[in-house]
Amino acid sequence: MRACEAFRNLAENAATNEVIAALINATRDKDSHVRWKACEALGELGEKAATNEVVAALLNARRDKDSYVQLGASEAFRNLAEKAATNEVVAALLNAMRDEESYVRMGACEALGELGEKAATNEVIAALLNATRDKDYHVRREACQALGNLGGKAATNEVIATLINATRDEIYGVRWRACEALGNLGAKAAANEVIAALINATRNEDSDVRWKACEALGKLGEKAATYEVIAALMNATRDADSYGRREACQALRR
Template identity: 30%
Template structure:
């Protein structure tokens, strides 16, 4: 039976037996699965992982065992550190952090790995200088964990060291990019712009996802270029970040950014842009993002795009008044038969009066003869808001020659 099957059945005993295998790959996989399955009360498994972390002949197995102890919990990881450093486990956090920081200078790489993981969990500010120093550790496994820890601290003081790690081996580069994204200042995000053209898809995705946190318009054009990336996950991350940029940039930059966003998005492939915008509008949890998605859709979508029109029509009933207003404006901008059909469907009394009134308003801008006929039947509608919009819309349609 395979290790995977043992893991599926929760057979921890058989996985522990595999720690004594002659195969390095088997021992490493057993360690990883034990980290996923065991909990802090399973001392037999913790003991097995402690032995693997301290005495296995293979460095990759030792490092994986440290990570497995970390995954089980802080107490399991501290058992390893206490065993290697003599800690009592009862000190104040800053005392423990100081001891773990000293462990970052230990000769054994596994101890340094464990210390970096533990300090990330403690999140004790006094340990940051030691973590930053570990970014230049000679062992890439330690540098990787130090990058993760810096991402947890999200402290700007780590920026220079993290930027240096962008030239490291692939896993470390990705961890450094993620950490810079977590710091999130413009100084931290600036180096990520160049990563949008990196051969590593994961790095491009990380960069595209993080740059939406910028507070200036500099990333707009690079993100727009990323909309043509060969990877769908990169393209999707770029659209989300463009929307986030609109939500985050200071007011003095807002108009400039909006103009550049619309210009760049209109030049991109329609489907690439519309699909994530529709997803943001229909499933997004933040009002600012939904507002911006509604606003942009009316300026970059094709009038024949049914997903865009459907999403905007549904947004007329959005709880956020600005989102519903932007949706109405965007539907007016798009116009066309599909918009007319979808809005005519929203004239029935099963819809809220404010939605019907917004639909009438837009129809007054984009409708044809069928719209005029339908609106004339609503001149005696029970809703005063609807009647008011109907009179105005009918007058516009007649004046326009419908």
């Protein structure tokens, strides 16, 4: 663990191939503190560490049973994006989205979403749109969330149509992530079709979908202040689930 901390303190000066290989190996150490510090160190190494191998190791670490290791891997992605050319990190994550293992694809979607607007390129948006059709619902769910985190550049007709379709996914986790994403896109997503889909989602059989739909409607701005929306939110104030009632009240307040 001390060796990992030393590499971290040396930062980019330590970013030789041998050091990077040693830290990648340390992300698989039996001691969770070593795995955690190895992730942190990788995140500090800068441009030379923005490789497919490092990204693969960090994606794997995000699934670690230890929460500190998970956090260290997530922070490492953000640090690499700041210290290295973001394009290199994004390219490695796009490569990971084509992996045969679904957990790798899921982690790549999640990481791209955490990079936010920095990652909002046409290539990333296209890859995430494709991921919303993945056979694994975990990947579809994280792709929806990532699209919602990319900011205004992602508020295209194709993205909005895809997210509307995802509000009808067979898996409730995908449905509520899609509602959340539409809300995160804000006023730019406030088309009639979006509003109609979210109103419909306020009546979904799953409580998480219902309250996320209410939350999203509250984020869409003045365009969503229609009679139909207000009626749906007033009805939601009587929801059996307290989260649904709370978000309906909050949305009406806005």
